[in-house]
Amino acid sequence: QKEVEQNSGPLSVPEGAIASLNCTYSDRVSQSFFWYRQYSGKSPELIMSIYSNGDKEDGRFTAQLNKASQYVSLLIRDSQPSDSATYLCAVNLWKGRGGNKLTFGTGTQLKVEL
Amino acid sequence: GAGVSQTPSNKVTEKGKYVELRCDPISGHTALYWYRQSLGQGPEFLIYFQGTGAADDSGLPNDRFFAVRPEGSVSTLKIQRTERGDSAVYLCASSRKESSYNEQFFGPGTRLTVL
Numbered sequence: 273q274k275e276v277e278q279n280s281g282p283l284s285v286p287e288g289a290i291a292s293l294n295c296t297y298s299d300r301v302s303q304s305f306f307w308y309r310q311y312s313g314k315s316p317e318l319i320m321s322i323y324s325n326g327d328k329e330d331g332r333f334t335a336q337l338n339k340a341s342q343y344v345s346l347l348i349r350d351s352q353p354s355d356s357a358t359y360l361c362a363v364n365l366w367k368g369r370g371g372n373k374l375t376f377g378t379g380t381q382l383k384v385e386l
Numbered sequence: 387g388a389g390v391s392q393t394p395s396n397k398v399t400e401k402g403k404y405v406e407l408r409c410d411p412i413s414g415h416t417a418l419y420w421y422r423q424s425l426g427q428g429p430e431f432l433i434y435f436q437g438t439g440a441a442d443d444s445g446l447p448n449d450r451f452f453a454v455r456p457e458g459s460v461s462t463l464k465i466q467r468t469e470r471g472d473s474a475v476y477l478c479a480s481s482r483k484e485s486s487y488n489e490q491f492f493g494p495g496t497r498l499t500v501l
Contacts, residue, residue, distance in 0.1 A: 276428075304487055315477055315492045316429065323487060360428050373419065373442060374490060376428025 273298050276363050278377035286385055291348040293380050295361030298342070305337055305344045308360040310379065316360055320346060351384045358382070388413070390493030392478050398499045399468055407463040407496045411480030418461050419479040419490060420453055429477055429492075435461060436483075468500045 277296045285291045293307075304323050308316035322328045322335040322344065334347040344363075348355055358379040364372065391410045399405050411418045417436050421429035431445040435455045443453070450468075455461040465472055475495040481488040 306489065308492075315475075315495045318489055318491060321489050362428075372417065372436075372488075373431040373434055373445070374421075374429070375431070378426065378428050 274377075275299065275375045276361055276377040278359075278361050278380045280378055281381040282383050283380055284383045284385055285351050287351060287353060289351050291351045291355065291382055291384070293346040293348075293359050293361075293382065294343060295345065295377055296343045297361075297363045297375075299363070299365050300339075300342065302339075302342075302363045302365050304364040305335070306362040306364070306374065307333075307335060307344075307346045308362060308376075310358045310360055312357075348382075351382075353384050353386060356382055356384045390478055390480050390491055392476075392493040392496050394496060395494060396497045396499075398501065400501050401468060401470060403468050403500075405465050405468055405498065407465075407476050407498070409461045409463070409478030409493060411459065411461070411478070412491060414482065415480035415491075416458070416483050417481045417488065417490075418455060419481075420461070420463050421477040421479065421492075423475045423477055423495070432463070465498075468498075470500050473498055473500045 275298050307320040310316045320335040322337045328335045332349045336345045358381050360379045361377040362374040393408045419434040420432040423429045433443040438458045450466045453463045477495045478493045479490040481490045
């Protein structure tokens, strides 16, 4: 089982719709979770971080975390063509000094169609 | 407030050569990370520094890879006797301090091609 799993997609949604991206992780003691957006040929850009169960909203983005089920999701409301990118889920397992590293999924490609 | 910078942006080298990749973190960030990303994959952790010391180098694939951060700011990733399988984008990230709750910000990456 991979440590962080995402559906590779592509996920196609029409402009203005809600895009829902999902991620599951294997390690129950994972403490922090991040969503990065990566345009083709560019480096990952941090868009959301979440640490506690529940929802966290920032503009059109909502991150959802459920530690009991070991999943984290990202909702993008009113999707725009400029949201078309690969979305990377990253998990940080804090083990004290020496354990601070991100484990990434392979990413979900999102296509927002006109 | 400049972001993380990396040089060179592209590096083409021949198999067996030595390369150095440089990373300059965000000013004031004490933690610095190196990742490697292959096509179609997420970034893969290599090594991270807290200050001048390597706090975790468990991701370095073998002893051809080495990284330093002598003054606690700029870091250099060094690859000896490069192999074609080393071709990837090498990403550097920094965070304010060593904590799982600190967000990591990535530089633009160095695309390494080993012929």
